[in-house]
Amino acid sequence: MAFVVSGCLRLYRTDEQAQEHIMRFAVEIWWITDAESFRTGLPAKGAIDALEDTQVLLWSRENFERLKKEAPTFNALENQLAGHYLDAQVNRLYTAISHSAEERYEEFVKAFPDFYQRIPLHMIASYLGLSRETLSRIRKHTGFH
16 A cells, blocks of 8 residues: 655556556555555556656555554544545546546546646546547647646
């Protein structure tokens, strides 16, 4: 489990054609982990790397569970953050299946106004499930640059 103190990370998976699919980004005061691997102890299906100079606090599962047990306030905070994360994932899935490419990009920019200045456009395209070319066309037709 990593807590981002400063910087920006991405969690992604690579498919059989060596195409990267970005699952999420994490910036200051956000958590990031391959949740399935963290929970089960199995090898991670995804990879995490830094997009800029980054400082993180890292916990093994054992130390993280011990911290939650020994610090009830931390446990409550972690439960609240986990709830927000789950809500965000459900909303992202809903947006992906029900919104146009233009709407997905506009919502991304509104929700994360500083991301598009910190994250390469091809990575934003991957996160949104778009090609780089499609994202370029969308950016030309919207007021979000």
